[in-house]
Amino acid sequence: MARQQQETADGGILVGNHHRVLPSGASVAFAGLDAWPALPAVAGGEGDGRRLLAVRTLRHAPPSRSLPSFIELMHPTLLAPQAFGGASGHFWVVCEAPPGPSLAEQLAETGPWPEQMVSERLLKPVAQALQRLHMLGLTHRGIRLSNLFLGENGRLLLGPGCLAPPAFFQPARSESPYVGLCDPEARGAGIAADDVYALGVAALELFLGRELLAGLDDGAVVDRKFEQGSLAALAGDEALPLRLTGLLRGMLSHDPRARPTVDALAANGLQSVRIRATRLPAVASRPLQLGASTIRSAAELARHLSRDLEVGLAQIRHPAVTGWIRRGLEQPDLAHRLDELLAGSDARPDPATTARLLAMLDPLAPLFWQKRWLWPDALPGCLAIATSKPGQLAAALPLLELLSSGVTRSWGEAVDRAEPPRIEELRRRLDDRRMPRANADRLRILAYLANPYLACSSPRTAGVHVFEPVALLLFLDAQEAGGDAELLDDDMRALLLARMPFLMAIRETGTVRDIAVLAAVQAERNQKQLRGLAALLLPWAHVVLAEWPGAARRGARQALLQAAAEAGDLEAMLAAIRDETALEADRAAQAAAIATIAALKASREQLGTAGDGGPQMREMANDLAQGVAVLALMLSLVMRVLG
Amino acid sequence: MPAERSSPSSRIYPLLWGGGMILGIVAATVPGGLILLSLLLPVPLVGLFLDRSPNKRATKAALTAGLAAGVWPFWAFWEQDLSVDAAITLVRQPTMILPCWIAVLSGWLLSETIHGAMRLQMRWRIAAERRRLDQELAALEEQWG
Missing domain, CATH: 3.30.200 (Phosphorylase Kinase; domain 1)
Known part of the structure; x- marks a missing residue:
């Protein structure tokens, strides 16, 4: 594509x-x-x-x-x-395109749907579509009336749910309260039963002919569902047919295992849906009073702790609380396990222990990590949101810690939910020894790894959606040279390293690393003649070459670099500035030249101290004069003798 | 055991003693010769005392030059039977004594001239070498500095 x-x-x-x-x-x-x-x-x-x-x-x-x-x-x-x-x-x-307005917009006109119509036009066809998705290992996570449309002959059409992180646009009423607890990006792809819950809400809204829990904010919706149960919270005082009540009680169960399968819904719709009996959570006849909160179940205790962790963790250590669990809830095993966990932890437990504690109290709840509920498979969406907001990177570091600590795996084992393979793969990538050491860089790379369509968060790409290496190359190719503090910023680098992990093997640093990365992308994606990008790189490459030993050799390399830049060939530019063999040879030549310079300077110093030749020269001059005088003496004698 | 180096004064003493002995013999046997020597020797003797070099080589060269010029008066003195009259006659002729003094001075001057020339030549050679080194250094520093 x-x-x-x-x-x-x-x-x-x-x-x-x-x-x-x-x-x-x-x-x-x-x-x-x-x-x-x-x-x-x-x-x-x-x-x-x-x-x-x-x-x-x-x-x-x-x-x-x-x-x-x-x-x-x-x-x-x-x-x-x-x-x-x-x-x-x-x-x-x-x-x-949908054939017309959504069911949410038409609800006033169409009015309530009869029970049979809900079964035949909504439950069966949507369940059949979900069958198809679930067979492929996908979930929809976008079933709501505003995403359902009436087509020809009254056929229902379901809009896509994959255009944003899973369940991102779902109102809290359409999701289980355990999903509604989480921020929109922290809901995750979930499991097939999550789609069944949303389908159940849509069915109830169509049957009643109105939007349910209208006017309540998400937090209030979730609280009401926890207090009353989803069906009671949504339906209120409305009288429902017995068969529909039975079906919806299953579909809107807080325990996903209690919900009917899409196979059953697709085959039988409203009829013959067998509801699996599940063990209801233990509710204490004598509630526990913690501050202003009245606690009736372990799940409520978990949510109470999550609201004010510091106070809650202090309260749960009180023997009265474990005593209440043991006798009030009649769950001595849970009390024993809590005692063991708390005995081995500090007064202020670490996040992993807190997550285990809350998972023990409520195994149906999502993972609680650093004051936040989230489903582990929602990590990609959380990372995308966290790294896209300027200045929010530090706040996202707990996500990195969550992944690297392996808590997602241990939590999964504790609540009997397998760790999503994608999360396991992300952790493996995080453990890659080639990953940068700085947490901010690791977080950025992780965000791009987890989200293939996440746009580069660099301020320089603010106006464009650059999510692929080639697109980034072409974006840079269209930029004017100069003005930037660095060639590639952290986000650009992270995007490239995430999309093309082999780039992590590049060991260089600074400008050379950036040029090497861009050249590798150009070569890998067969992008030739990026003259604009080459012109952008040229001043940076010249700065690198300024360190090359030997003016003449440097000049030759600068000529090579210029020619490569004019051809738009980043690999050739890289070869001009990164030639280890030539660099070693030139460094050796430089070392030899430096030694020669030192020797020449020493020779010059010696010349300066040579002076006037010293006494030896004078003796030599005197000897010479003596010789001449002796010669003159002999000549004089000979001349006199000869007359 | 290393040989003891003789000091300049210890080396001059044999010369002085030898000279004194020769003078004594000359005065005893040829008194006229003493007259000649008394006029010829002062200049070299002054040179000998002024020369502060260890081996007095400049003075030796000056003496040798003076000796070369002294061949003529002494030859004439020999031919006139070494008499005192002959010696007096000779010392009264400036053409006999003056060239000896000039020769002594010339010997010293020659020594100094040769030394000066050698120094000049050496300085020129050093300057040329320094120029060559400077050029080489400039080229190397431009390339590798």
């Missing part, structure tokens, strides 16, 4: 090479996001009469990595994505 950024001649945006969108017109709301009508890229080409919408995703909350699995997922009930790609500064997903 091509994901190149291109614009069409009429100012439209080409998404995925085959679809064109004109985002200048009015947008419509679809699947919680803004969307614009999309057309086949070539007029008359491959159009099959289906109306299409191009949905613009949120920059900080990108689709999960399972998005490609939803593409062309052929099912009559699913409005499946058709294509996706980055274009014109955003990430787009082209979907089949």
Whole structure:
């Protein structure tokens, strides 16, 4: 699937090479996001009469990595994505357009649905669609009335739920209170039973013909569900048919194991759904009073602790609390295990112990980590949100600690939920010895690793949705040289290292590392002649070359570098500045030259002290004069003798 | 055991003693010769005392030069039977004595001239070598500095 950024001649945006969108017109709301009508890229080409919408995703909350699995997922009930790609500064997903307004918008007109209609038009077809998804290991996590549409002949259509982190747009009423406890990005893909719960809420809303728990904020909805049970909280005083009540009691059970399977729903709808009997949580006849809170169950005690951890942890050490668990709740095993756990921990337990403690008290609850409830499979979404917000990186460090500490695995074992394979893989990547040591860098890389469609969070790419190495290369290629404090900033580097992990093997530092990374991306992705990027790199490369020994040799390398930059060949530029063999040879030559310079200076010093030749020279002159005088004496004698 | 180095004064004493003995013999046997020597020797003797060099080589060269010029008066003195009259006649002729003094001075001057020339030549050679070293250093420092 091509994901190149291109614009069409009429100012439209080409998404995925085959679809064109004109985002200048009015947008419509679809699947919680803004969307614009999309057309086949070539007029008359491959159009099959289906109306299409191009949905613009949120920059900080990108689709999960399972998005490609939803593409062309052929099912009559699913409005499946058709294509996706980055274009014109955003990430787009082209979907089949809904036939009209959502059920939430039509509810006033359609009124309550009869029980049989709920079964035949909603439960069965949506369960069949979910069967298809669950068979592929996917969950929908977007079942709500605002994402359900009425098609031709009253056929129901389910909008996509994969355009943002799982359950990101789900209102608390559509999710189990154990999901609603978590922030939107911390809900995770969940399990098939989570879709069943959301389907149950949609069924109840259609049957009653109104939005349930309207006007309550998410926290109040969750509290009410915990207090009354989901069905009672949602239905209130409404009288429900017996069969529907039985079904919804199962579908809206807080224990996912008690919910009916989609297979059963798809086959029988409202009828013949067998509800598995589950053991109800123990409720104490004599409540425990902790401060202003009245606690009736271990789950309530867990939530009480989570609200004020410091006070709660002090309270739970009191013998009265474990005594209440032992006798009031009649759970001596739990009391014993809590005693053991608390006996071996400090007065202020570490986050891992706290997580274990809360998991013991309420095994159905999500993981509690550093004052926050989250499902471990939601880590990618949490990382995306945390690293996308400027200045929030420090606040996201607990996520890194959560992954590296292995708590997700131990918590999974404690509550009998297998650790998601993706999280296990992320931890393995985090343990990679090639990963940078700085936590901030590790966090950034982890966020991009976990979210393939997460845009680069660099302030320099603020106006564009750059999520692929090639896109970043092309973005940099279009930049003007100069002005930046560094060649690649931390976010850009993290994006490249995450998307192409082999780049972590590059051992250089500073500018050379950045050029090596960019050159490797160019070579790997076969991007030739990046003259703009080469011009951007050139001043940085010149700074590196300024350290090269030997003016003439440096000059030759600068000429090579210039030629490579003009050709837009980053690898050749790298070769010009990073040639270890030549550098060693030139360093050796420099060392020899330095030794020669020292010797020459010493010789010059010696010349300075040579002076006037000293006494030896005088003796030599005198000897010479003596010789001449002797010669003259002999000559004089000879001349006199000869007369 | 290392040989003791003789001091300048210890080396001059044999010369002085030898000279004194020769003078004594000359005065006893050839009194006219003493007259000649009394006029010829003062200049070299002054040189001998002024020369502070250890081996008095400049003075020796001056003496040798003076001796070369002294061949003529002494030859004439010999031919006139070494008499006192002959000696007096000779010392009264400036053309006989003056060249000896000039020769002594010339010997010393030659010694100094040769020394000066050698020093000049050496300085020129050092300057040339320094220029060569400077050029070489400048080239190396430009390339590797």
